[in-house]
Amino acid sequence: MGTRYRGSPGAVRALNAYVALVRAAESVTARLQPRIDRAGLTVSQFGALEALLHLGPLCQKELGTKLLKSGGNITMVVDNLERRGLARRVRGEDRRFMAVHLAPAGRRLLRRIFPGHVEAIVREMAILSAVEQKKLRVLCRMLGLQERRDA
Amino acid sequence: MGTRYRGSPGAVRALNAYVALVRAAESVTARLQPRIDRAGLTVSQFGALEALLHLGPLCQKELGTKLLKSGGNITMVVDNLERRGLARRVRGEDRRFMAVHLAPAGRRLLRRIFPGHVEAIVREMAILSAVEQKKLRVLCRMLGLQERRDA
DNA sequence: GCGGAATGATTCAACATCAAACCATCAACG
């Protein structure tokens, strides 16, 4: 995303803000990535385990919503977690639902790597003061929580 | 990324800020996506055309840096753009470099869709005031411009 | 109850992405 675009000041301002937003998210996430790689997980797998640890068992649909991934993809992510013994599927009372549970090995793995992950995030964000971090959160939440519109 | 994590206030603050940042970027980008889909482009293809339009011809390495994508991937993106007649490769004087040029069809396509894209971004960002947009940009740039560290 | 709509999960084909290995070209140095 170049910055050579010429348009109204309002458009340039919005564009600059958007580009900076996306770059910041990608940049920080890229710096977090090696740590997850080293645990032998993909970002989606890590996200799924993290959601299961902190939210408890979820059905795949819910997992997809949390991770912003398609249903087909969740099937594969859970397949891989199950194959490695990190999670297990339990068919729900409503037999359409598959409740995904964290297996003991998955819980151990996540407990082992999650603290370091949080520390890394803290270090990444430490370039901002506490007040700035809060401000960033407020601004981002306004953008993130908007309703989807006409397209 | 759930928010049920219990840790020190500083850790929770950093985590909340980071999660909000990533969600905002993904959320806004997802709302922009259908517009790009409708033009029959992938996000990377759109990004490449946009870079070429506003920065002029670039070699693939530069393109990769702009788009934060691997070299191998750029080869495929440019392959696909070239196959559709939207871009063309020109071997440079230093024959290692491939200068990627925007083809007339690519220029027409981008000129047709880019203004609407910018308008959509302006609408997305309009939930923030001008001052807030500038503040967001400043905060995000601090995060984005940090040096990569030990890992 | 029954037949169809709705919902969750799975499969499948197409494509994106990456890292590593590889090839081609250039630059530097003896």
Next chain:
DNA sequence: CGTTGATGGTTTGATGTTGAATCATTCCGC
């Protein structure tokens, strides 16, 4: 010059991701 190292690009193999089609199950109106 000729070798060696650096640099840009491509290929390859593995995996992730998506959207559409499909299957199984449940829900709902009649």
